[in-house]
Structure formats: C-alpha cells, structure tokens
Amino acid sequence: xxxxxxxxxxxxxxxxxxxxxxxxxxxxxxxxxxxxxxxxxxxxxxxxxxxxxxxxxxxxxxxxxxxxxxxxxxxxxxxxxxxxxxxxxxxxxxxxxxxxxxxxxxxxxxxxxxxxxxxxxxxxxxxxxxxxxxxxxxxxxxxxxxxxxxxxxxxxxxxxxxxxxxxxxxxxxxxxxxxxxxxxxxxxxxxxxxxxxxxxxxxxxxxxxxxxxxxxxxxxxxxxxxxxxxxxxxxxxxxxxxxxxxxxxxxxxxxxxxxxxxxxxxxxxxxxxxxxxxxxxxxxxxxxxxxxxxxxxxxxxxxxxxxxxxxxx
Numbered sequence: 001x002x003x004x005x006x007x008x009x010x011x012x013x014x015x016x017x018x019x020x021x022x023x024x025x026x027x028x029x030x031x032x033x034x035x036x037x038x039x040x041x042x043x044x045x046x047x048x049x050x051x052x053x054x055x056x057x058x059x060x061x062x063x064x065x066x067x068x069x070x071x072x073x074x075x076x077x078x079x080x081x082x083x084x085x086x087x088x089x090x091x092x093x094x095x096x097x098x099x100x101x102x103x104x105x106x107x108x109x110x111x112x113x114x115x116x117x118x119x120x121x122x123x124x125x126x127x128x129x130x131x132x133x134x135x136x137x138x139x140x141x142x143x144x145x146x147x148x149x150x151x152x153x154x155x156x157x158x159x160x161x162x163x164x165x166x167x168x169x170x171x172x173x174x175x176x177x178x179x180x181x182x183x184x185x186x187x188x189x190x191x192x193x194x195x196x197x198x199x200x201x202x203x204x205x206x207x208x209x210x211x212x213x214x215x216x217x218x219x220x221x222x223x224x225x226x227x228x229x230x231x232x233x234x235x236x237x238x239x240x241x242x243x244x245x246x247x248x249x250x251x252x253x254x255x256x257x258x259x260x261x262x263x264x265x266x267x268x269x270x271x272x273x274x275x276x277x278x279x280x281x282x283x284x285x286x287x288x289x290x291x292x293x294x295x296x297x298x299x300x301x302x303x304x305x306x307x308x309x310x311x312x313x
Contacts, residue, residue, distance in 0.1 A: 158264025166190025
C-alpha cells in the first residue's frame with residue numbers, strides 16, 4: 001500500500017489521504033448551511049462544480065497553487081467578470097477553510113491571494129437621471145399593477161429589490177398623520193444583506209402611492225408581492241429579470257433596478273443630506289466606531305430628507 005504521507009516544504013510530514021473536496025462540501029453545507037437559503041447552497045455547489053471540472057476531486061491537502069492558477073484561468077475562459085470570479089474563489093476558500101478546521105487539518109489554502117483583474121468585465125452601474133425616474137413613475141401610475149407597485153416602491157426609496165419584494169403588508173406601517181414607512185427586517189423567506197440593513201424607511205412620493213395600492217389590494221395582510229414569493233424564498237432574480245426588461249425602454253443603457261439605489265444616494269447628496277442619514281436610509285455601513293452607538297436618527301428627521309428628493313410631482 002502506498003504511504004499516504006508526504007513531505008511539506010517546511011519538512012513536516014502531512015497526510016494527503018484526508019478529507020476530499022466533495023466531503024468538505026458536504027460538511028460545509030451540513031453545518032454552515034443549516035438554516036441558510038437556497039442561494040447559499042447553490043453558490044457552494046456551483047463553485048465546487050467549477051473546481052471539480054478543472055482540478056478534480058482531491059484531498060484538501062493535495063491542491064496546489066498551480067491548481068488555483070489553473071482554476072482562475074478556467075473561470076476567465078468561461079467569460080466570468082472579475083466580480084463573479086471573486087465570489088467563486090471566496091466560496092471555495094470558505095469551504096476548504098471551514099472543513100479543514102472541523103477536521104483539524106493544517107494547511108495553507110492555495111486559493112488565497114490568487115491574482116486576476118477584479119475589474120474585468122464589470123461595468124459601472126450608472127444612476128438613473130431624475131427625469132427618467134419621473135417617466136418611469138408616470139408609467140407605473142398608468143399601468144397600476146403589482147410589478148409597477150414594486151418599481152414605484154424602489155424608485156423613491158432606493159431599497160434593494162429583494163428587500164422590497166420580500167415585504168409583508170404588515171411591514172408597511174402608517175402613523176397618525178397618514179405617513180407610511182416600511183420596516184425592513186429579516187424574514188425566513190428573505191434574509192438581509194447585512195446587519196445594518198435592518199431599518200425603517202419613510203415612504204414618500206411614488207413609494208407612498210405604492211404602499212396605498214398594496215394595502216388596498218391585499219387588505220393590509222399577507223405578502224406584499226406574492227408573485228415573487230411562490231416558494232419558501234423570495235425570487236428576487238425573477239423580479240430583477242422581468243422588471244429590468246420592462247425598465248430598459250425608459251432609462252439609459254446599462255441602467256437596472258439596482259440603479260435606483262445609486263440614484264437615491266446621488267439625489268440625497270444633491271440636497272446636502274448628511275452622510276450618516278444617507279447610510280441609514282439605504283442600509284449602508286457607516287464607518288467609525290461612534291456610529292455603532294445609539295438607535296440612529298428619528299423617522300421624522302429621515303422623512304424630511306426623503307421628501308426633499310421625492311420625484312413624484
């Protein structure tokens with residue numbers, strides 16, 4: 001029988017007859033994937049599949065820097081953008097590091113610090129001009145259906161599409177003065193991108209209109225957008241595909257639903273809104289230790305700035 005041991009570069013004897021990559025993926029998904037959505041599992045399985053296709057299913061300690069470089073070249077050959085390659089490499093590193101730690105395997109992960117052009121194939125997302133936002137909103141009011149309610153909600157809030165598509169009607173609240181706001185919190189069917197994404201956003205302009213239409217249509221209960229929540233996970237990809245196809249005739253080339261988010265940041269800058277209020281509105285991470293203290297700005301203060309940039313006439 002062949003000796004499963006080999007000499008590492010520092011003279012240590014290491015066991016190469018250890019957990020394989022396929023076994024590592026099973027461990028990773030069983031432990032770290034518990035309670036995670038389908039997107040997490042698909043990302044791990046996709047990255048694993050790419051690596052198996054390129055380098056084969058080996059013991060974790062058998063992968064080399066040459067394998068990592070070959071993997072990079074294979075992803076580039078697939079036509080992947082730099083941002084996609086970054087995600088795939090990040091997932092592969094996580095699988096190997098997690099499984100090795102669980103099994104007590106000492107290794108230097110060869111998939112770390114691999115060079116490639118991270119900007120390759122990535123186009124800058126352009127904000128949507130205010131006049132184009134007004135044109136989109138006018139069409140939303142005219143068509144007045146569930147898809148357009150979602151567009152109108154995002155257009156005047158800068159919410160992430162998944163945040164809006166996964167709302168319950170109960171997440172849309174009205175105060176004594178008739179103002180609406182959306183409480184963005186995690187749900188089993190729609191997790192949030194970061195801890196700072198939990199927030200309450202005033203609904204002004206077209207978002208106020210969308211809130212009224214949603215609550216009327218669903219009598220104030222249940223999912224706000226059931227068409228994008230037919231399974232146990234909010235299908236933001238389907239929403240993005242359908243809405244972007246409709247949106248492109250009204251907005252500049254390259255603009256998408258996500259561009260409303262970029263536009264909101266620019267619109268708030270244009271009225272000299274304080275940066276930490278901008279971050280609170282969008283659920284962006286604000287730098288600095290001090291910003292982790294307190295509960296943030298009152299909703300009345302945030303609403304004042306949102307009303308200044310509302311695009312609805």
